Amino acid sequence: MNKNDIIQSDRRIESGEPLLELIDLKTHFKTERGLVRAVDGVTLSLKRGESLGVVGESGSGKTVLSRSIMGLLPSTAVKHGSVKFAGQDIVGFSAKQMRHLWGAEMSMVFQNPLNSLNPLMKIGKQITEPLKLHLGMDKATATATALQLLRDVRIPEPERRLNQLPHELSGGMRQRVMIAIALACGPTLLFADEPTTALDVTVQAQILDLIGEQRRDRNMSVILVTHDLGVVAGHTDQIAVMYGGKLVEHAPTKTLFANMKMPYTKSLMRSIPKLSDPSHTRLATIPGRPPDLVNPPLGCNFAPRCMYALPKCHVEEPPLTPTADPKHVYACWYPVGSPEFEKRDAELQATGYMPEDFSAVS
Amino acid sequence: MRYWLQRLGVAVALLLAVSALTFGAMNLLGDPLFNILGPTSASTLPEDLEIIEAAKAEYNLDDPLPVRYVKWGSAFVTGDFGVQFSVDGQPPVSDLIKERLPRTVMLLIIAQTMAVLIAIPWALFAASRADKAVDKVSTVTSFLFIAIPNFGLAVILKYLFSLKWSIFPLIFNAADPFWTRVWQLVLPAMALALPVASVYQRLLRTDLITTLQEDYILTARSKGVSKRNVLFKHALRPSLFSFITIFGINTGALLGGSLIVEQIFIVPGLGTAIVEAILREDFPVVLAIVMIVTTAFVVINVLVDLLYSLIDPRVRAS
């Protein structure tokens, strides 16, 4: 596999054709306890310039999904299915082959900017490293490009930053540097794994806006991984909700917010903190624990925690079914709006049995 | 800056305490005059009485102990270590030190260089293959090397590489050119270096494995940096902190070890000097060597601290 082949094949992609296509992607980990099905059959596609939000609680497999696509997994992982990037199946690529894509064609911004920058390497060197590596730039050109990148991500006094070390910068600044590094070689696909979780609320919006703005400027695709539906609302074209390693609802963003089908999605919605809430409001969380991925429940993964679950939910797994809009799919026997759901909802309201954290927001 | 003054203060206090202890031991354990002159001190022959008087004057034996300590200490700082009464012509101790010290220092430098050059690649190799078969073999190997006392290793190395296979020379000759002397010190240095290299390797391997799990290593990989460069350029430097500390501590152990290894390979350094002095009951020499070695140890540990802050800018910031 030649580095140029990959890049050229990608450049031929017209917008409109999918840049990334996952078909029944499975990622399993071998552990002493058994096989952990961290990602269990995910199918989706993403066009050039589009952005996708992958949403779920911790342990839902969203981070493993993004790392599976990128091939950044420990050696205990086993992947099945296919990942087509720019028309090429990269699922079996070795780390050596992937290296030509990493940084150059796809790159990643991690959750914690305090740990994701090398503490002992000057900011400038960390940005120029991929430039020299992938684009063969000499030192002067690379430094000039790094300066431009720092300006692009709106870092004040960029010249000074080049010679600073990460600990001299604030968390928000560091995340901007991280974004500059990820953008350095002009990738076509950017992963942002909880890019704002570790940051101040006021900084969060700035970082998300920055990613969105860069996406439009560079006609780049973005996969935004988060536990927070609020984060993806204004910043993505489509949303994939994950639970227990599987897609449970997938729709264009506007459609999803207008017409949620999965009770799980609905409860995620309830767990968004609002700026208008007084501080120290107890955050609504979903009671119960994520499913055991070694021995998943027989029926719907979410059934044990779902207040709307009926006997069928515990024995039979719901398939992904399309709604009237074929782009909106969900996996639930009794989705929001179905007679069974409404009946149960009325019962719950009548008995006043709404767990504290549910009623707290509604 | 304040931190450095503090460090310096502690080092000076330590040197004072350590020298007081050493000097005190020399004067309180046994008769100081005997310690200086050996059997001569009890002699009543007129020519010996002269020497006794000279020794009493040289070491101010008629003064009380604290005064003697101060006089001795201030002389020591200026490089005046007293007189070798056991040698004809009573040459100053500093002559002996000037002749012997460079050889011991050279041995130590070669040993530490070897230890570091062995330990770093070894640790990188083992850490990048953590828990695989090769790594387990390397762990067992390091465990075995740590258990061999340096004098045992020295005897075995001498037997195998000098006597059986004659690869390395048996004798150190101070008159040989520099690089020949370095070559003559390789085997003694190896006896010191192999156990220490194993200690370094074990520690560095553990720290590297921890570092390799850091987020910024994932960042480096996601930039497309090769595995090799991830190890060398991103993982190595942040993993060196405890390595540097242990480097300082082991310099002390090596100083002690080199005294012994010099005996086995007959290198006329400080170790041989101290043994000769003990045999002749010439304690001013012992005192001088003990003080020099100890001072070196304290100073090295301060330097290690300095180095520490140079490689970790976060220490400087805080």
Place this chain on the structure above:
Amino acid sequence: MSDATAQANADGAASKRRLGVGFWIAVFWLFIVFFAATFAPWLPFKDPDNNYIVSGERPPYAPSGTHPFGTDQDARDLLARTVFGARVSLTVGLVAIGMGMLFGGFMGIMAGYFRGWWDRVISFVFIIFLSFPALVLAILITALLERSLRTISITLGILSIAPVGRIARATTISFADREFVLAARTLGAKNGRIIIRELLPNVLIPMSALALLGMAVAVVAEGGLAFLGLSVEKGPTWGKVILTGAGSRDLQKAPWIAIIPIIVLFLTVLALNFAGDRIRAYFDVRETAL
């Protein structure tokens, strides 16, 4: 995922909880060495100081049926000398680490429990002793005093106070704020009672592993002193036996004189290190499981 890793850790802990075959082999070797050393005078060993000269043949004699380890230049039986040497080497090791545990442990626990002035003074004393390269301090003391078993043992004992004490102090500090100690204190227990009933058992566990390692260090230190002519003057010691064969000519002609005792010393140090390491790993798990 988190469940899986927790479980994996528990499995790992279970495997650490066993001491392993290697540990028992090490203990077996130590048992042999200690047994032979303790009962040497009553066991059928040859006289370590007798010269078993065979007329017409010049010693040293190579290992054979009569002398399994061979003899030295004076035709003295090396097996007997190694075993009787073990008596001295092991005594030095035991006394040294015993003193270290007793005084170092006491000072360390006091410093760690009462903190404040106590801690500052004791810690400074520890730092002073740790500022000497250990062997150099040993040289200083043994050079000045007569070289008896008592002097050597006590010297090495003094040297082991600071390293043992420092660990005792650190361990005590880590335990002194734990719930069970606080609970005892709120129930009105006196300091002495807390130290003996609550702290001591917990500090002793990591110390016992340290004792084995420390003993190995002391045994090696005796050997080092022997090479400087500073070991026990009377009778064989491991260091002195090795030294008799370490000269170039002897090593070339009769390598067994030095190399067999080196192997015995190495195996003993290895067994002490390994057993200590296993005990530490074994108890670390219990500590984290608390």
